[in-house]
Structures are given as structure tokens and as C-alpha cells.
Amino acid sequence: MSLEEPGTRDVGLTKAGEVNYDELEALLGDAVLGRETHLNAEAFVIRPDAVQDTLSTLKEEAGFDFLNCVTAQEYQDRYETIYHMTKYDDRTQEVGVVVPTSKDDPVSESAEPVFRTADWHEREAYDLVGIEYADHPDLRRILLPETWQGHPLSMDYDQTKPQIVTLRENKNPLQEDQRLNDDSDTMLLNIGPHHPATHGVLHVEATLDGEQVADVEPDIGYIHRCEEQMCQQGTYRHQIMPYPDRWDWGGAGLLNEWAYARTAEELADIDVPEYAQVVRTMSAELSRILSHMLAVAAYALDTIGDFTATFMYGMQDREVVQNILEDLTGQRLMFNYFRLGGVAWDLPEPREEFFEKIRAFIDDLPEKLEEYHNLLTSNEIMQVRTVDTGYLDPEVAKNYGATGPVARGSGIDYDVRRDDPYGYYDKLDWDVVTEDGGDNYARLLVRLQEVEESAKIINQCVDLLEDWPEEDRTIQANVPRTIKPEPDTEVYKSVEAAKGELGIYIRSDGTDSPARFKIRGGSFSNLQTLPEMAEGEYIADLIASLGSLDTIMGEVDR
Amino acid sequence: MTLSDTIAGLLGLNANDPLQFFLAAIIASAIVGTFMLVNVAIAGPWAKRKITAAFTDRIAVNRIGPFGLMVIVADAVRLLSKELIVPEEVDRPAWDLAPLVIAGSALFGFAVIPMGNGIQVADPEAGLAYVFAVASLASLGLVMAGYASNNKYSMLGGLRAVAQNLAYEIPLVLTGVSVVIFAGTLQMSEIVAAQTGTLATIAGIPIPSWYAFVNPFAFVLFLVANLAEVGRNPFDTPEAPTEIVAGYQTEYSSVYFVLMYLGEFIHIFLGGAIIATIFLGGPAGPVLPGIVWFLIKIWAVFLFTQWARSALPRVRIDQLIEIGWKGMLVLSFANLILTAIIVGVVV
Numbered sequence: 001m002s003l004e005e006p007g008t009r010d011v012g013l014t015k016a017g018e019v020n021y022d023e024l025e026a027l028l029g030d031a032v033l034g035r036e037t038h039l040n041a042e043a044f045v046i047r048p049d050a051v052q053d054t055l056s057t058l059k060e061e062a063g064f065d066f067l068n069c070v071t072a073q074e075y076q077d078r079y080e081t082i083y084h085m086t087k088y089d090d091r092t093q094e095v096g097v098v099v100p101t102s103k104d105d106p107v108s109e110s111a112e113p114v115f116r117t118a119d120w121h122e123r124e125a126y127d128l129v130g131i132e133y134a135d136h137p138d139l140r141r142i143l144l145p146e147t148w149q150g151h152p153l154s155m156d157y158d159q160t161k162p163q164i165v166t167l168r169e170n171k172n173p174l175q176e177d178q179r180l181n182d183d184s185d186t187m188l189l190n191i192g193p194h195h196p197a198t199h200g201v202l203h204v205e206a207t208l209d210g211e212q213v214a215d216v217e218p219d220i221g222y223i224h225r226c227e228e229q230m231c232q233q234g235t236y237r238h239q240i241m242p243y244p245d246r247w248d249w250g251g252a253g254l255l256n257e258w259a260y261a262r263t264a265e266e267l268a269d270i271d272v273p274e275y276a277q278v279v280r281t282m283s284a285e286l287s288r289i290l291s292h293m294l295a296v297a298a299y300a301l302d303t304i305g306d307f308t309a310t311f312m313y314g315m316q317d318r319e320v321v322q323n324i325l326e327d328l329t330g331q332r333l334m335f336n337y338f339r340l341g342g343v344a345w346d347l348p349e350p351r352e353e354f355f356e357k358i359r360a361f362i363d364d365l366p367e368k369l370e371e372y373h374n375l376l377t378s379n380e381i382m383q384v385r386t387v388d389t390g391y392l393d394p395e396v397a398k399n400y401g402a403t404g405p406v407a408r409g410s411g412i413d414y415d416v417r418r419d420d421p422y423g424y425y426d427k428l429d430w431d432v433v434t435e436d437g438g439d440n441y442a443r444l445l446v447r448l449q450e451v452e453e454s455a456k457i458i459n460q461c462v463d464l465l466e467d468w469p470e471e472d473r474t475i476q477a478n479v480p481r482t483i484k485p486e487p488d489t490e491v492y493k494s495v496e497a498a499k500g501e502l503g504i505y506i507r508s509d510g511t512d513s514p515a516r517f518k519i520r521g522g523s524f525s526n527l528q529t530l531p532e533m534a535e536g537e538y539i540a541d542l543i544a545s546l547g548s549l550d551t552i553m554g555e556v557d558r
Numbered sequence: 559m560t561l562s563d564t565i566a567g568l569l570g571l572n573a574n575d576p577l578q579f580f581l582a583a584i585i586a587s588a589i590v591g592t593f594m595l596v597n598v599a600i601a602g603p604w605a606k607r608k609i610t611a612a613f614t615d616r617i618a619v620n621r622i623g624p625f626g627l628m629v630i631v632a633d634a635v636r637l638l639s640k641e642l643i644v645p646e647e648v649d650r651p652a653w654d655l656a657p658l659v660i661a662g663s664a665l666f667g668f669a670v671i672p673m674g675n676g677i678q679v680a681d682p683e684a685g686l687a688y689v690f691a692v693a694s695l696a697s698l699g700l701v702m703a704g705y706a707s708n709n710k711y712s713m714l715g716g717l718r719a720v721a722q723n724l725a726y727e728i729p730l731v732l733t734g735v736s737v738v739i740f741a742g743t744l745q746m747s748e749i750v751a752a753q754t755g756t757l758a759t760i761a762g763i764p765i766p767s768w769y770a771f772v773n774p775f776a777f778v779l780f781l782v783a784n785l786a787e788v789g790r791n792p793f794d795t796p797e798a799p800t801e802i803v804a805g806y807q808t809e810y811s812s813v814y815f816v817l818m819y820l821g822e823f824i825h826i827f828l829g830g831a832i833i834a835t836i837f838l839g840g841p842a843g844p845v846l847p848g849i850v851w852f853l854i855k856i857w858a859v860f861l862f863t864q865w866a867r868s869a870l871p872r873v874r875i876d877q878l879i880e881i882g883w884k885g886m887l888v889l890s891f892a893n894l895i896l897t898a899i900i901v902g903v904v905v
């Protein structure tokens with residue numbers, strides 16, 4: 001492929017490698033109605049009937065191959081869909097595509113034919129805000145029941161009027177499946193919403209042909225709790241920070257808090273003291289270990305099928321980390337430790353004892369990981385079960401916007417910690433783990449190796465913190481008591497959470513709480529790839545693939 | 559002298575009168591059956607928990623009674639007092655009979671197992687064939703349960719159980735037959751008697767001529783096939799909790815659930831009993847009485863299944879069938895033919 005035209009990659013770039021928005025605008029031609037400036041990138045306002053052309057031009061010619069997130073919102077005079085685009089090769093290059101639609105006829109063209117990931121994102125926009133997407137293959141509600149009246153995040157929706165949808169009204173579980181004709185040999189199997197392998201209330205509609213999976217459709221929304229709406233009602237300074245913890249009960253709460261902290265700090269222009277950054281980095285990586293250990297333990301459970309040794313070992317090793325984080329934050333699950341401009345408090349006294357605890361864990365870790373490799377990755381039965389099953393092609397993964405260990409398990413070298421650095425990551429020595437397998441085994445390997453990398457980061461942070469001069473230990477920047485960003489400031493920022501990239505979009509309206517708060521859960525996009533992995537394989541592989549995605553429904557349903 | 563004969567003698571019954579002998583045999587069966595059920599009662603609610611806990615670094619039951627042993631009583635009360643939920647549209651007679659078939663079929667097998675100290679209800683000439691025959695009856699129960707439950711998970715579980723039993727029954731029986739070639743008989747007491755000699759003496763310790771030592775290859779084959787036969791890891795696909803919830807037993811609750819579980823455990827013990835009898839010299843062993851040695855051996859097999867359960871991942875159903883038909887079947891035939899040649903040439 002060395003004959004690839006030289007320079008194609010450079011379209012829309014300045015000589016310094018920055019995004020050249022003027023050139024991009026020229027490239028898009030008359031589709032562009034105007035320009036907006038978001039804090040993270042420039043955005044083009046385009047005609048609602050030119051979405052596919054615009055996105056495919058940006059994708060094919062300018063290399064924006066990653067549709068990171070789709071935000072929908074309603075203004076007094078219009079609806080708006082924002083496509084946040086970036087590149088897998090360079091996360092810092094971003095561009096927004098804003099699609100306004102009129103109030104009377106809120107229809108815009110669907111981006112689904114260009115990016116498969118737009119499928120679910122646009123269904124969510126339709127469901128919650130009420131924008132319709134022409135050309136969308138399957139524009140149904142996604143989070144709310146199909147019988148729901150109105151669109152909860154739209155302006156004319158009466159939020160005080162409760163709607164109760166009984167199970168029978170929503171869907172009769174015993175009803176014959178209408179999608180199948182009588183003489184077909186397939187069987188519809190409902191896996192979930194309560195099932196041992198779904199790790200939360202996920203409903204997978206699997207059409208089986210014997211033991212083989214002919215069709216899979218994840219049905220989400222069972223624990224949709226209006227997290228975005230709740231965040232819109234909270235004030236920036238303190239009331240939003242506890243919510244991100246609740247999007248991931250697998251232990252990755254601190255990573256999620258960082259997503260909000262990073263976005264809000266960008267919005268309010270707050271600089272975080274270096275000391276606080278190191279503490280954040282260390283605690284976030286401990287949080288990642290918690291999450292990955294749980295993922296590996298639960299994965300053992302999915303493929304082994306009982307509460308077996310590997311599962312319990314995982315739980316025990318997590319317990320050590322859990323205790324460390326309890327010492328630091330006072331909490332075991334919902335940490336609520338980050339604050340805008342820093343962290344809540346300094347490390348626990350005596351500091352030596354705290355460092356000693358972390359060091360002891362890091363020192364024991366190689367031996368413990370060896371045990372996981374003995375029990376799981378080098379077990380031959382495990383290998384025949386996971387190698388070459390649930391294959392996710394890198395190009396398909398990109399098309400679906402997969403991130404985190406799922407993308408890295410398919411050989412995509414993408415990690416927000418390195419590609420769009422935040423915290424203290426760019427000053428530390430660590431590697432991004434990738435595996436080329438693309439199968440269930442590769443994703444397992446990536447998680448185990450990432451635990452090692454996290455340990456490396458934590459070790460370096462402890463080194464730094466031990467020698468940190470006492471007078472320089474500023475844990476929080478000076479942040480005004482009430483944060484009121486300029487009206488109509490828009491920002492989209494993301495961090496590398498445990499399950500994938502966790503992005504948050506905030507639009508301010510001049511008050512002390514956001515006008516629009518949109519969450520991009522990594523699991524939301526990752527879960528969309530399940531049909532690609534599981535179709536044509538055995539039902540046991542479907543379960544293994546689902547486990548290897550390590551979805552957390554708090555982040556999917558929000 | 560079987561246990562039935564002994565009891566007939568003790569009660570002064572005429573062993574030649576069919577009716578009187580039948581009475582003695584019923585009493586003998588009741589004794590053996592109760593004895594095995596006691597073993598299962600210890601294994602199910604208590605030992606299984608303790609063993610799994612030891613493998614997984616936990617403590618398990620330790621609150622009620624010494625070592626938590628009274629949990630057996632507590633569990634019995636709990637399970638028997640639960641509501642028996644009968645789902646709509648289950649296929650009634652079959653759905654009710656399945657737990658009985660599963661639990662009963664394995665208990666039948668113990669009738670011909672020589673447990674030492676003269677504990678053996680009957681000793682027919684076709685003993686081994688009988689054991690294999692009744693043990694396979696459980697598959698019928700699994701199909702009944704899976705089909706009658708009117709549940710897709712149960713259906714899948716039932717189908718998997720049949721496919722699995724078909725694939726592993728043949729290697730199991732063939733490997734058993736290789737022992738029969740050595741022993742020259744199907745009669746259980748004769749097979750035990752054939753293992754009483756000494757194979758070799760190593761450092762002054764006599765190695766008995768148990769068939770596990772005579773033909774370790776067959777022993778391993780049988781052990782593996784037995785794991786599949788009783789549906790334990792890595793061959794627990796018919797239940798596969800994370801895939802098909804609980805397979806054929808998904809819809810069973812209360813007493814029926816107890817019977818299902820009981821059946822599984824008796825099956826594991828029956829597998830252990832067969833292994834002990836045809837490979838490990840039955841009740842043979844130094845110092846301790848035969849019945850104690852017999853118990854040690856069947857519990858050792860139980861321990862092995864629990865170890866596999868704690869440590870090994872489950873194979874996929876197609877892989878399981880492949881191992882059965884392409885691997886185990888070929889190996890067991892090879893074993894059978896080699897045994898036949900060796901016995902033909904040497905003996």
C-alpha cells in the first residue's frame with residue numbers, strides 16, 4: 001500500500017500539523033452555513049441535508065475517521081445536532097459539525113451510512129430530544145420504552161408528569177416473535193435483562209439457529225436514570241461531581257470524575273496545581289486497576305461459569321486496592337474525591353504508611369498477575385474458548401467508535417492518556433498496550449497488561465509524591481465559589497476511562513449550572529459492536545464476547 | 559454373600575423363597591440407599607461449600623454447629639419449606655417425573671456395587687453392564703426436564719445433555735470393557751477380586767494390581783469421560799449457568815430442585831463408585847475396614863470433580879462434542895484393542 005497518494009493525510013492541516021479549519025471549510029463547499037467556536041475545536045454549521053456528504057468528506061479526505069460523540073439539544077428557536085469528530089491517529093485534531101434543524105420540521109440527514117456508530121447515538125437523540133434523522137435504518141427509541149410519550153430533554157416536555165409503563169404495556173415477553181415466520185428454524189432467545197452473564201440489566205435479543213447465533217440485538221435502557229438531566233440541574237462547583245461515580249460501579253469512579261473535572265476546568269478556565277495532578281493520576285490509575293481486575297475476574301466467571309478460584313482471586317486482589325482508595329477518599333465505591341481545580345484533600349497521614357501500602361501492592365502485583373496468566377491466558381481450554389472467537393476487525397471497530405481495551409485489543413493504537421494528554425501522564429514513563437488479535441483473548445490480554453502499566457504509573461507517582469516538598473502541596477486551585485461561565489460556551493472533552501473514552505459535552509447559558517450536559521459513555525459505543533462479534537458464532541462465544549467488552553450499564557443507560 | 563443374603567439369614571427368612579428374599583433385598587436396599595443419601599447430604603450442603611471455599615480462599619459455612627455442619631439440617635428445612643412453583647404450560651407428567659428419574663436412576667446403580675464388609679445388595683453376573691445401563695437412564699430424565707419445562711434455556715440444556723451423554727457414554731463403556739477383558743467377567747465382586755494381587759514391589763511397598771496401575775491410560779480416559787458423564791467442569795455445558803442460566807433445571811424449585819441436585823450428586827458418587835470398583839480395587843486397602851476405604855475412594859473422586867469445577871474453564875458445546883467423538887472415542891477404541899491384544903498375547 002505504499003502507493004497511497006502522498007499528502008492525502010495532510011488535507012486540512014497547517015504546516016505545523018494543526019487543523020486548518022479554513023481549508024476544511026473550503027473543502028466542504030457550500031454545505032457550510034457558518035462557523036462556531038467551541039472551546040475544544042472549531043465547528044462548522046452545515047445544512048441538514050448535507051450531513052452524509054460533509055461527514056464522508058471529512059472522513060475520507062481529511063482523515064477524521066472517528067465520530068466520537070453525537071450531541072443533540074434544543075434551543076428556543078431550533079434543534080441542533082453536533083457531531084464531534086476526531087482522528088484515531090491524533091486525538092488532538094478535532095472538528096465539530098453542527099446541524100441545525102427547524103422547530104417545525106426537525107429532520108436532518110442521518111450519519112449512519114458514514115459512521116455505524118451514529119446508529120445508536122442518533123436513536124438516543126431522537127429518543128431524548130426529538131430530532132428525526134432521515135435515512136436512518138432503524139429510528140426507534142433506545143433508552144425509553146417504545147410507548148413513551150414525548151421527548152424528555154425537549155423544551156415542551158412536562159417533566160413533572162410521571163409516566164408509568166407497565167411491563168405488559170411495553171412488551172409481552174411471552175408473545176410470539178413477529179419477526180420470524182412460522183417455517184423458520186430459528187429461535188428467539190431473550191438473554192437478560194436478568195441473566196447471569198449480562199453484568200447488569202442488559203437485554204440481548206439473540207436469534208439462534210441451533211446453538212449458533214444468527215442475529216443479535218442489544219436492547220438497552222433498563223436503568224436509564226436521566227443522569228444528563230440531573231447534571232443539568234446541579235451546579236458546576238460541587239453538585240455534579242458525585243454523579244460520574246455512578247456511571248461506573250466497577251471501581252472506575254475516579255476516572256469518570258476526571259472526565260467531568262477536565263471538561264469543567266476547560267470551560268471555567270481553571271488550572272490544576274501540579275501536586276493535585278500527580279495525586280489525581282495516581283488515584284485514577286488505582287481506580288483503573290480496580291475496574292480491570294473486576295473485568296478479568298468477571299470474564300473468568302463468564303467463560304468458566306461458576307464462582308471459581310479466578311473470580312475470587314480477582315476479588316481479593318481488588319480488595320487491597322479498595323482499601324488503599326478507602327484510605328485516600330474515605331469511600332469504597334462512590335469516591336467523590338476530585339474537585340474542580342484539584343482534589344478534595346491531601347493524602348492520609350502518616351504519609352509513609354500510605355505509600356508503604358501502595359508499594360506493597362505494587363511489589364506483590366507481578367506474582368498475582370502471574371497467577372492470572374497461569375489460570376486464564378495459558379490455560380488451553382481458555383485458549384480454545386477465546387482465541388479467534390468474537391473477532392472485531394480494526395476498521396469495523398473504528399467505524400463503530402470503539403475505544404479503550406476493546407479498540408486496543410483490535411490493534412488500534414489509541415489511548416487518550418497519551419494522544420491528548422491530561423493530568424501528569426505525559427511526564428511519566430509508560431506504554432500503551434495493544435494486541436493485534438482482535439478476539440476475546442486479545443481483549444483479555446490487553447486488560448491484564450494494562451494493569452501492569454497502571455502499576456508502573458502509580459509507582460512513579462508515589463516516587464514523586466514521596467519527595468514532594470511540604471510547602472508545595474497545593475491540593476486545589478483557587479476556584480470561585482460560584483462558577484458562571486460565559487453564556488453559550490460549548491466544550492467537549494474526554495478522558496481515558498476504564499471501559500473506553502468517556503467524553504462530556506457542556507453548553508453553558510450563563511447560570512451556575514449547565515444548559516446541556518451530554519455524556520459519551522465508552523461502553524455505549526463498544527456495546528454496539530456486539531453483533532459484529534457474535535453473529536455466526538456459538539451462543540457461548542456470544543457470552544464470552546459480551547464479557548470481553550466489559551460494558552457497564554451505568555455508562556450505557558446513564 | 560450379598561447383604562440381602564446376610565439380612566435374610568439374620569431375620570430367619572428363606573433365601574430360596576422369592577417373596578421372602580424380596581423382603582430381605584428391600585431392607586438391604588433401604589440400608590444402602592440411606593447410606594448413600596447420607597453421603598450426599600454431607601456432600602451437597604456442606605462439603606461442597608467447604609471444598610470450593612478452600613479452593614477459592616474463603617471460609618464458607620461455619621456458624622451453625624461444629625464446622626458449620628448443622629447447615630445440613632438448616633438447608634434441608636429451608637429447601638423443603640420453599641414454594642414449589644409450577645410454571646404455566648409445563649408438560650405435567652413429564653415435568654413431575656423428571657426429577658424422580660434423575661435422582662432414582664443413579665441410586666439404582668449402587669445395588670451392585672461391592673462396598674466392602676459384605677455390603678452389596680446384589681451381585682448379578684452382568685453387574686457392570688447393569689450399572690452403565692441404569693446410570694444412562696439419567697439422560698432420559700434430563701430430556702424430560704428440558705423438554706417439559708416450556709423454557710428455551712431448559713430446552714437448550716436438555717438437548718446439550720443428550721448430545722453430551724451420547725458422545726461420552728460410548729468411550730466410558732468401551733473403557734469399562736477394557737477392564738472386563740482383563741478381569742474376564744462383568745460381575746462386580748469378581749472384578750474386585752481380580753485386583754487383589756500385587757503388581758510390583760517398590761522399595762518394600764507392594765503396589766496392588768488395581769487396574770488404575772495396570773492400565774493408567776484407561777484410568778485417565780475413564781476419569782475424563784466420567785466428568786462429562788456427570789456434567790462437571792470442564793464439561794458442565796448442559797447447565798452452563800452464564801450461558802443458559804441453569805439449563806434443564808431452570809424452572810425447578812423447592813423439592814423438585816432438591817431432587818435434581820440430589821440426582822447430580824448421587825451421580826457423581828456413582829461415578830466414583832464405578833471408578834473405585836473397576837480401577838481402584840473396590841474396598842481394598844490396608845488397616846482400615848473395606849467400607850472406609852471405599853468411602854475414601856469415592857470421596858476422592860468427588861474431590862477431583864470439585865477441583866475441576868473450581869479451576870477449569872468450560873469448553874464450548876461443539877468443542878465438547880468434538881473431543882468426545884473425535885478424541886475420546888478413538889482413544890477408547892485404541893485402548894480396547896491394545897488391551898485385547900496384550901491380554902491375548904500375555905495371558
